[in-house]
Amino acid sequence: MPVLSLFYGIIVRMYRENTGKHNKPHIHAEYAGDEVVISLDGGxxxxxxxxxxxxxxxxxxxxxxxxxxxxxxxxxxxxxxxx
Structure with missing residues (x-):
């Protein structure tokens, strides 16, 4: 999964969507081994x-x-x- 940004130990990633697997636009944010998925459409x-x-x-x-x-x-x- 490509890294879009890295700051204060937070890694921001996004999957490549060439298979159409995911429906809603979102990012993955990881810090110290923990991860959250955040919608780009509000949430x-x-x-x-x-x-x-x-x-x-x-x-x-x-x-x-x-x-x-x-x-x-x-x-x-x-x-x-x-x-």
Whole structure:
């Protein structure tokens, strides 16, 4: 995947779309081995993204547990919303 930019340790990449595999325009941003996919057509407003990131941080262990359960074909559990 071509690197479009690199700054402050953040690597910005974009797939070549010669196969038509992807539908929505987006980029991949990677930092310290973690990656996010960001839509170029809007996506989640930044204020809501901050709420989502806070929820993820609070429920990090629950998310990891659900990842392992679902990866093993087991039943997942619901995670409380942000209140």
């Amino acid at each position: 989640i407003p930044s204020a809501k993204m901050k709420l989502f990131e806070a929820w993820m941080e609070i429920h990090k262990e629950d998310l990891q547990a659900n990842w392992h359960l679902l990866s093993s074909g087991e039943q997942f559990f619901k995670i409380d919303p942000l209140k």
